[in-house]
Amino acid sequence: MYIEIPFWRLLMLAIPLAFTLFLLYLIKVKFIRAYWIASLRAVIQLIILGWIFAYMFYYENIWISVGFLLVLFLFASWHLISMFYHVPRVKGPVCISLGMVGFLMLFFLLGGIIHIEPWYNIQYLLPLAGMVLGNTMNSVALSSERFVSELEGNTLTIESHLALGATSYEAVAPYIRSALFASLLPVINRTATVGVVSIPGIMSGQIIAGIDPFQAAKYQIAIMICILTADTLGAILSVFLIYRNYFGRKIPLKYKDARTRTFKDTADTNE
C-alpha cells in the first residue's frame, strides 16, 4: 500500500519552518539567510529532480545516464571549488579525489555487488550515484578544510619541526591524522549506530515502497559499507594530494605565501 501526499499538504511544512526561523531570528544567529535559502533550494531542486527523473525513466538510454553522472560530478566539483575558492593548491586535489574515489566505489557497488543490468540502468544508477558521490564530496570537503586550517594554524610548529630535521611527513602527520579524524568521525558514528538509532534513507524508502525489509537490509549493508569506504578513501586521497602539493618538494611551500587573500598583511610577518 502506497500513500500519496497531495501537494497542498506539503505546504504545511511551512509551519515548522517558519517557527524555527522565528526562533533563530530571536537568537540572532548569523546563518538565517543560509537556513531559509537551503530549505528553498531543497524544495526547488527536488521538484526539478522528480520531473527530470520521470523523463529519464521514460527515455532510458546510455547517454542520459552518462550525462547524468557527468552533471552530478560537475555540480559536486563546482560546490567544492567554490568552497575552496581562495585556498591555493586545494581545488585540484579535492576534485580529483571526488572523481576517482566516487566513481570507483559507485561502479564497484553497481557492477560488483548489485549487478545491475545494463550497467547504465537509470533506476539504480540515479539514487546510488547521488548517495556515493554526495557522501564522498562531504568527507573530501571536511578533511581538506580541516587539514588546510591545521596547516595554517600550526605554521610555526611545522616550521620548527622541519628545522630540526623532521621529514615533511613527520612534520605534518599529526595534522593528517586530525583531518581524517574530523571527517570520518560522523561517518563512523553513523555506520556504528545504523539500525539501532537511525533507520537510513534507502531502507526507509524501500520499506515504504513495500519491499521485504530483509531485502532492504541487504541493500543497506552494501550501501553503508561502500559509502564508508568511499568516504575514507576520498578523505585520505585528498589530504595526501594537498600534502604533496605543499610538501612534495625539496623546499616546502609556505601556506601563507601561496594564499591569495590578505597576503600583503601576512607575507612579511615572519620577521
Added chain:
Amino acid sequence: MNAIFQVELKRIYRQLRSHQKNIIQDVSFHASPGSVIDITGTSGSGKTTLLLALNLQVPFEGFIRFGDKKHDAFSPPYWRATISYLPSKIQPVSQSIKSFLLYPFSFRIHREKKTPSIPTILSLMKELACPLSLDENIQEVSLGQQYRLSFLRLYLLQPSVYLLDEPFANLDPENMKRLHGILQREAEKGKIVIRGMHTTSEYPAHQTFDIKEGKFLTQKDNINVH
C-alpha cells in the same frame, strides 16, 4: 661534524601565488668552525627569511656549502638536522616539558642518536634557569622559559650550525648571559653560531653582516672579541 660553512646566494625569494618576491640579493659569506656571526637588520628586513633559506625552508638561487658538499647533495632532513634553525617564538602544543624536549628524537633522522638522560637534561635546565620539573605543561611556563626550553631542545640534538633568530629577544640580562655561555662553549667545540639580531648586543660576534633594503652588507669584523 665541524666544517666550513659557505654561502653564495644570488637571491632569496618567496614563492607567492602568482609571482616570486625577492627578499634579499647577493648574500655571500663564509664561517669557519668556532665562529659566531651576527646578521642584523630592522624588522621586516628579511633576517628570518635568510635564516630559513640557510635551513632550506625558503627557496633561493645559488648554493650553500657545508664542508666540501653543496646543499643539494644532502637530503633536506639531514641538512636541517645538521644546520638547524630556531625560530624566535615557538607555538608548543599542550604537552609535558619532557615530551616537548624529547619529541625530535622520534624523527627518523635522530632515531639512531642516544636519547639524553634525565639528569643531563635537568642539569642543562638548571644552567638555563628553566623550571625544574619535567612534568610541567610547556604551555604554562613563561615565554622566556619556553624559548630557553626550545633552545635546549635544539642543543640536545647537537647540530653543527646553529641558526638562531633573535636569540636574546625574550631574555633578561641574566638569562642572556647564561645562553651566551652555552653558545660560546659550543663555538669552542667548533660549532658555528649564526644569530639574527635587531641590534648588536653586548655579546658581540666575530663578524657582523647587515641587511638593508634587500641588500646584504658586510659591516665589521670583530676578530678579537671573545
